[in-house]
Amino acid sequence: MYKLKTKENDHSVMEFIENIENPKKREDAYQLLDIFTETTGYPAKMWGTSIIGFGSYHYKYKSGHEGDAPFVGFSPRKAKISLYLATGEPKREELLNQLGKHTTGKACVYVNKLSDIDVTILKSLIDQSVNFLKVTYPN
Numbered sequence: 561m562y563k564l565k566t567k568e569n570d571h572s573v574m575e576f577i578e579n580i581e582n583p584k585k586r587e588d589a590y591q592l593l594d595i596f597t598e599t600t601g602y603p604a605k606m607w608g609t610s611i612i613g614f615g616s617y618h619y620k621y622k623s624g625h626e627g628d629a630p631f632v633g634f635s636p637r638k639a640k641i642s643l644y645l646a647t648g649e650p651k652r653e654e655l656l657n658q659l660g661k662h663t664t665g666k667a668c669v670y671v672n673k674l675s676d677i678d679v680t681i682l683k684s685l686i687d688q689s690v691n692f693l694k695v696t697y698p699n
Contacts, residue, residue, distance in 0.1 A: 566608035568628065573604045573612055580636055588674040589636040595679060596632060599686045611635045611644065615690065617697045631690045640670040643682075646689035648696070655685050 577593065580586040593604055593612065602615035613630025620626035633644040640663075645652070647667050656664065660677035663670045669685075671677050 566611060568605050568607050568613065568616060571606040573606055576606060584673065585636050588641060591674055592634050595682065596634065596686060599683045600632060600690055607633060610637065617693050619697050631693050632686050640672055643669040643671065645669055645685050646692045649688055649692040651688055655681055655688065659685070
């Protein structure tokens with residue numbers, strides 16, 4: 561049976577950010593911490609070893625797989641900053657088209673640096689993600 565590796569834990573978010581080697585990436589992480597905290601109203605928590613998540617929800621798929629995940633989050637990785645925002649909401653693509661310089665993966669949005677994107681649009685994406693997940697997975 562599949563075992564979820566990325567779980568909320570009590571590791572220090574501040575300590576994690578302080579240990580980011582690249583000074584610009586560390587500065588962006590602090591700004592993102594402020595943006596996500598202010599926009600969601602949830603405190604930052606570490607998920608796994610490298611994801612800073614905000615809030616949480618419990619999901620259960622038709623396959624029977626279930627678990628917990630943050631509503632939204634980010635990870636200041638070496639190559640790019642990963643933004644974890646909900647997929648499946650129709651307005652997501654419209655907002656992503658206005659975000660600025662980014663790439664997308666299956667569920668992540670990747671940015672090189674915070675100055676490449678429109679923070680107002682990021683806040684809208686964060687709000688949209690949290691609201692969509694609350695409706696999709698009511699606890």
